[in-house]
Amino acid sequence: GASGGSPASNTTSSSSSCGTPVRFTVRLNYVLDDEQVPYFYALDKGWYRQACLDPQFQASTGSTSTVQLVGNGSADMGVADTVAVLNGLAQGIDLQAFGVVYQHNPTALLIRKSVLTPEQQAETKPSKDILYGKTYGAVISGSPFIFYKAFVKEQNLDASRIRQVNISPPGFTEMATGKVDFIATFYQVAPVLEGLGVPLKIFKLEDYGQKAYGLSYFSTPKWIASHGEVIKKFLAVTKRAIDYTNQHPDEGVRTLCTYNQSICANDTSFKTNVEEFKLYVPLYPNLTPSKPMFCINSTTWKATARLLLDAGVVSSLPDLSNSFTNRFISGC
């Protein structure tokens, strides 16, 4: 399936160096997309094999489901929104993060310019009360919804003056057809939406002081305890792949397609060019081979957890003491 390994025949020779590679499942945060190119890139290059790893990547229907399935042991490790991981923790699921993929808050409110006055459109950092009277298209199954609710709380906005309707992900069609005025989502998708002829004003929530992490790597403490080497090598190879993808974005699509033939019989299946991987680049802390990637900073970690409180998802913060570890990343 969406898992790696089989097509990489050109790399099998290198696997002989370590005997049988360790097989484990990695449940991703959503269906396959440009942002996941690096994993398949590493598979294709045989880097995981060389590290004696055999990760099976699984597409998912969302971070929440990933958290649940890793929590109950249906998958070994997961890639999910940090808020979802923390929420799982708060709901009593035994989880621990061992790396943050996106170091910055990727969430933005994308507002249709056509519902804004020319002055509002011109502002570089629009005043937040331009949201009043607008319709918010909420994808309530996704983390941006939590970011949005926390934002409303943090900024003391009057939620009753913003109409909220729930829409199915990704919500672009509802935007393009004018059914909703703004959505909360990763700002990387903005060009796609503008490509549909919807001029956007982008509110990056980080610009308004909302510090938070995006995706992180996590698993159960039990699995982590017995797979320290695996995790260490997985993170190292993945970092290498991300660096490489950044430098050779054009190879990405072919790679994705090699490993995911069910969705990808030809390169056009991925509508957006993998160039757009570059849009995710600002989310990565260090795209230089020499510096460590994925480090977890406890201040931002706590700030991310606070979002849950602000959004009203939990009534008290969970115990964060064992919620993450940096011990698999050298140099944090």
Add this chain to the structure above:
Amino acid sequence: MTAADLSREPVASPRAPAIEIERLRVAYGPLVALEETSLTVGACEFVSLLGPSGCGKTTLLKAVAGLVRPTSGEIRVMGGSVEEARRQRAFGLVFQDPTLLPWRRTEANAQLLAEIIGGRHWDPGRIDELLRAVGLKGFERAYPEALSGGMKQRVAIVRALAFDPQVLLMDEPFAALDALTRDRLGEVLLDVWRQSKPVIFVTHSIEEAVFLSDRVVVMTARPGRVLDEVHIELGRPRTHAMKESHEFFQATRRLRSLIDIAQGVAAQEGG
């Protein structure tokens, strides 16, 4: 509705033919049920049909009522087409099977056709009276399931008589009844008939046919054809005493021999 109401006045003189069947042929696929069948029934005539099982009596009745389409030949009812007659709600039909609606109780079943015709022909009193006359008093609220075979058949008879149709077509209506109930119902029937309408009455009982009819037609089988007919020269009203009369005896004997012939023909043709 108006047309139908008007048409209920007698449209023809008593002796004029009310039902004319000419060279009728009905085939069900390869099977020819009726061939070259001609029959005329006067406006106030009571005609019985006798004939071996499977000779096409039911088919003939259904063709007259417009429920089976003739393959060829013509049927005219009261001077018009079968369709017109049906549009005027001329036909009172009793099927060979009771054909009751399982979800209706006796009285509702008896009322079915009257309901459909509606207007002045709906007379609950009459239905009540008929139900009593055929001996179904006390079973008005029973579902068909709880009736005996003969009782069901009687409901079907009441249903056809209830709306006083212009033409009566009855397919072995008394087959499931004992001799005495038969007799009683025969009287009820003659009473309703009052020599005022054409009747085609299918039966297997020669005595019954002779006692009730003005004319008895004998059919042969495979394909069904009219073999011959016997005029019954008994006066009206018929009395049970007539059953002892010479005319009665003559007619039954003649019919018996005709039926022998009919069966013989069938046996020969059927191989």
Add this chain to the structure above:
Amino acid sequence: MTAADLSREPVASPRAPAIEIERLRVAYGPLVALEETSLTVGACEFVSLLGPSGCGKTTLLKAVAGLVRPTSGEIRVMGGSVEEARRQRAFGLVFQDPTLLPWRRTEANAQLLAEIIGGRHWDPGRIDELLRAVGLKGFERAYPEALSGGMKQRVAIVRALAFDPQVLLMDEPFAALDALTRDRLGEVLLDVWRQSKPVIFVTHSIEEAVFLSDRVVVMTARPGRVLDEVHIELGRPRTHAMKESHEFFQATRRLRSLIDIAQGVAAQEGG
């Protein structure tokens, strides 16, 4: 299977009672269909039941076959219970309605019960023979829908005779048939019977009852009761000439008057 096979040998002497009904009462809810009904049928006796429509003839037959549970009273068949007899597949039933399976063609319908009993009683040749005897040659491949009323009834008769049952229970089997077909089927029936098994035969035809039976039982209605019985003192085999005999005439006359009484009782009681 073995038990059933063994039991097919005659279990009682020809004169011993095969069916004993004692003080039978059957009530359908508040309606009492049969009351204080007692009847005994000898091992090789042919008994006909006459009685007004709705007097409980069908109910009686169904009670003997174990299809209706007596409210009180007892029924014994060949010395055992009704259940045992049924377990031995003793009963050959002809219902008042043909009760054919609409999805089976004539031959398959005729074969139904033989199929169920299986074993040595399945004889396609016999079914073919019987179908020919009742005049259904050529209609083996017809669905019931394409048969006339009398034809359906004949299929039902063949179905019951086909597996040579130990006891025959027949509910107005010839009602839908013309006189000659009736006669012919009566002969077929007597032929199958060969004075070898008990028969209860419900009919509305006095002549038929007298011609076929050793004894004719007359019932009255509401509640159903046995009124009286008439022993038919005609020899076997029966011939059509016997219909002209004095005994025949006597028996029919006696039965006619009994039926008059039965109806009278019914009329009085029914109010």
Add this chain to the structure above:
Amino acid sequence: MAESDLTMARPAGTPTTQQVTGVVRAIAPAVFLALCVVAWQLAVLLLHVRTFVLPAPSVIILRIVRSWPQLLPNTLVTLQETLIGFAIGSLIGFLLALLIAYSSLLERILYPLIVASQAVPKIAVAPLFILWFGFGIWPKVVVTVLLVFFPVVVTSAEGLMSVDPNLIDLLRSVNANPWQIFIKVRLPHALPQVLAGLKIGIALAVVGAVVGEWVGADKGLGYLILFANSQLDTTLSFASITLLVVIGVVLFVAVDAIGRLVTPWKRVRTLDPGL
């Protein structure tokens, strides 16, 4: 399976056995349900199933009690959508069944479209629903209607088409118009099958309302489930599902009971060996 006793019971049994049987019948479903719940509870406890995977019934019931003020209004919303959708859906289904029953040409034309409407995953075309029907109750009703009408079409058409031709002939003999034939023969004859379709329809109506709420809603049990799932609040999710099940079963039983009421002549159960 003691077939030998079947249909014997027409002349009634003794009152006492009837009463006992009646009591057993009345409580059996409740007893069985209780057993299921106990088994579930024990399974969760003994197998140490985590709450976020499958909460124990006790936990769910406590949550229903505690969150009742939140659950009740949402339940009512879903109930309303279910009922409206069911009403419209069964009506449309029945009308389509009429068209199909009365014309084999229409049958051939309509059936492919009707089946196509079932094969389209409703959520996949959610944006169209919002575009066409907005955010109010209507998109939910439309989804419900789409789920409900189909079984009603199939079973009603089957019922309307299987009438004994002799009954039709009987009415045609007095020139009954199509409406009369319909109302006096076809409809009563088809009623048991129409009711089977409605029974399927009412169960699907609940699902329809939920699926409808997954798109463009801000209340209702479906919305609550979606919300609870996104919050990883499995207990709230199961509490909502429990209420959905209650709605579904109650409505089903109601439709079944109405069905029995309007077909009194069908009371005979020919298969029941008495218990």
Add this chain to the structure above:
Amino acid sequence: MAESDLTMARPAGTPTTQQVTGVVRAIAPAVFLALCVVAWQLAVLLLHVRTFVLPAPSVIILRIVRSWPQLLPNTLVTLQETLIGFAIGSLIGFLLALLIAYSSLLERILYPLIVASQAVPKIAVAPLFILWFGFGIWPKVVVTVLLVFFPVVVTSAEGLMSVDPNLIDLLRSVNANPWQIFIKVRLPHALPQVLAGLKIGIALAVVGAVVGEWVGADKGLGYLILFANSQLDTTLSFASITLLVVIGVVLFVAVDAIGRLVTPWKRVRTLDPGL
């Protein structure tokens, strides 16, 4: 609705009108479908509907052709899930119908559970499916089974319970065992209604497979739809939906045709006015 002509046609009409009628019947659905597609195409063109909202049929068809190598394997996956789920689901449904038909106690016990199984939104309990059935074909099959079995239960139970008691009596008179009564009377009698249930079931099976794929899959048309939506590739989404519809309609027609084959005695269409 020219009822007056109904059932008249038993003795056959002239060959030529029959032939013409036959041709009209054969092509009418295709013609009507073509008209619908043309209307859709025109609506999209004239109303300037954007492709990402609702692609024109021409665009969808082109995409199907172009992406065939991608669509075909996914179609086969979904088809396989549909067929396996349908087979298992109808079998289970029929067996449950037997239990229900043979015992009113079981009916009372089972029906609430069966209805409950319908009211639970399958996607809401997706993690349980994955936990219990893993990631392979089985969770999809299970979801399909859950959707399919219900209509089969309801209609088959209805059919099995509505047998003419006289037919049962006939067989009981020769002490037929329950199996013989079942195979010779009940089953053939119930067949038309079982088939109605199967027709509903096969249409729902397609939806079941898609929903199952949404629970967790990495191939199949359902997954492709999910993927296409995430890519805002509405055309691919509609291409997949079109193939789903084709699967659904083809399977439905197949079930219908098999149904007609196994119930040859039901050929008479009493309602059809000839065209």
